[in-house]
Amino acid sequence: MSKILEFEETFQAMAHRTDRALDRLIPGTDGLESRVVEAMRYSALGGGKRLRPCLVMASADLFNVNRRCSQRVAAAVEMVHTYSLIHDDLPAMDDDDLRRGKPSCHKQYDEATAILAGDALLTLAFEVLGEEETHPQPSVRSELVVALARAVGSQGMVGGQMLDLIAETLVLDVPEITRLQRLKTGALINFSCEAGAILGKALDHQRSGLVAYAHDLGLAFQIIDDLLDVEGSTEELGKSTGKDAAAGKATFVSLLGVERARDQAEMLANQAIKHIEVFSDNAATLKEFAEFVVRRRS
Numbered sequence: 358m359s360k361i362l363e364f365e366e367t368f369q370a371m372a373h374r375t376d377r378a379l380d381r382l383i384p385g386t387d388g389l390e391s392r393v394v395e396a397m398r399y400s401a402l403g404g405g406k407r408l409r410p411c412l413v414m415a416s417a418d419l420f421n422v423n424r425r426c427s428q429r430v431a432a433a434v435e436m437v438h439t440y441s442l443i444h445d446d447l448p449a450m451d452d453d454d455l456r457r458g459k460p461s462c463h464k465q466y467d468e469a470t471a472i473l474a475g476d477a478l479l480t481l482a483f484e485v486l487g488e489e490e491t492h493p494q495p496s497v498r499s500e501l502v503v504a505l506a507r508a509v510g511s512q513g514m515v516g517g518q519m520l521d522l523i524a525e526t527l528v529l530d531v532p533e534i535t536r537l538q539r540l541k542t543g544a545l546i547n548f549s550c551e552a553g554a555i556l557g558k559a560l561d562h563q564r565s566g567l568v569a570y571a572h573d574l575g576l577a578f579q580i581i582d583d584l585l586d587v588e589g590s591t592e593e594l595g596k597s598t599g600k601d602a603a604a605g606k607a608t609f610v611s612l613l614g615v616e617r618a619r620d621q622a623e624m625l626a627n628q629a630i631k632h633i634e635v636f637s638d639n640a641a642t643l644k645e646f647a648e649f650v651v652r653r654r655s
């Protein structure tokens with residue numbers, strides 16, 4: 358089997374494991390309040406590439422972490438990611454009607470339900486990390502909770518989203534866009550890779566290798582996301598395209614041009630791969646993941 362097909366099988370298997378864990382961990386739909394649970398399940402299940410959960414599992418596999426544990430952390434990361442997409446699609450934010458090829462949460466339900474579904478997914482993620490099944494040692498669980506909170510709060514994803522809203526009225530330059538993206542999308546990608554190191558009690562040099570990998574991978578991912586926004590179609594991506602250009606928002610592509618942006622993404626993916634050479638052949642999935650991120654079409 359070719360290396361690409363083999364990777365795609367591994368990636369699919371990890372995505373299925375994530376779906377099963379999400380299905381188990383998000384409660385059933387009983388009682389008068391079941392509308393919010395339905396909305397959580399609607400947005401979290403059936404759709405999405407599951408890139409971040411795959412990073413959690415692949416980085417945890419480097420340290421032979423029990424898969425029942427890494428799966429729970431992977432699902433928690435996907436819950437946080439789904440919350441961010443639900444809130445990002447709201448009229449007060451990016452105002453998008455389509456997500457993962459179907460009506461966005463507030464279109465399918467209503468704005469209030471979408472806000473609550475996002476809030477409940479975010480809090481459920483921390484509940485899952487704090488539970489004993491995630492890791493037998495309380496210190497490991499607490500490290501996961503603190504690291505995720507830092508990654509997605511005002512010094513991480515929420516801060517990046519604030520900058521993104523500001524970018525609608527101010528023209529940012531390349532260093533400012535890089536910082537925005539590092540926070541908005543990079544911080545959760547960072548946590549996804551670092552979570553494996555936390556679960557596996559990695560040595561310092563192993564952990565910093567993973568953090569450096571995540572840093573470059575996150576930027577490469579974002580540049581490709583910007584390119585797809587220009588070159589991809591709504592059908593392929595399952596979300597609306599061309600919005601940044603229409604809003605006059607600066608992106609890596611508007612600032613660097615299509616060709617330089619693609620070169621930059623490839624350079625970053627190669628650099629990311631160099632950072633994990635410390636794991637030699639054991640890091641094959643993470644290496645192929647970086648290659649996948651630059652060739653993806655959705």
Ligand code: GRG
Nearest residue numbers: 405406407408441444445457515518541542582
């Ligand atoms: C509302 C607090 C808050 C934050 C929102 C992550 C984010 C911040 C907004 C998402 C909007 C967006 C299009 C960001 C660009 C990169 C990105 C995160 C794309 C979506 O991630 P994928 O491609 O999506 O992994 P799937 O659906 O495959 O999971």
